Amino acid sequence: MITKAVSVALLLATLMIALGTTRQPVQAGAGITLDGNFDDWAGKPCVSDPADDAPANLDIILFCFVSDFDTEEIYFMFQRIGNSLAPTDYTIRLDINNDDDYNDPEDRLIQIKYNLSNAHSMVDVTVYDGTGNYLATVASKADWGQSGRDGGSGVELGMSWTQLGLTPGVTAAATMDIYSGNMVDILDTPVTWTPADALGYVILGTIIVCAALYMVYRKRILVSETGTQS
């Protein structure tokens, strides 16, 4: 006869097995959970990209990133216009040695393959160096993107600094941007980041403000040259 205590133990064991085999969202640092829900990106540093400068499903409109200096991890999120269930590729480029060239061995290319259905997403994330050599698979069929029924607008992803060739404690400036498809849309305003600097968050904010001021300056120049508001 099975005692009550044994019954409870069996129930708990069954629950543990069930939980162990259930797909759980990845709990990540910097307040970001990699689950395809972008509510946790509120207030994080982002740069926008103009709408209508690429075909709808490839048209990037937002690129965000945040780093966790305790766990030495970095997280990215990007969104596009349009909702297509067609697989779409994106690449985040990092000029790790900050020489205005993304093709050095020190540089990194993060390839993101965004596959989605109405119910969920399957995201592959692979890291290459700047010359195209394979380095690491960060995710395979991870549910890190928005599903079709939730909007199908984008992906969040994360990885360690070392996967990007960044040495903790060593100051390095990285410039990054993102492009979709076969460079159909490129982030118009690349961002610069100093990962070993605890003020990196502030530095990015400064760059975003400078970029905004520059756009206002350009617009004024355009107005004065043409005499009309663009």
Ligand SMILES: [Ca+2]
């Ligand atoms: Ca999330």
Ligand SMILES: [Ca+2]
């Ligand atoms: Ca765009």
Ligand SMILES: [Ca+2]
């Ligand atoms: Ca470089």
Ligand SMILES: [Ca+2]
């Ligand atoms: Ca663009």
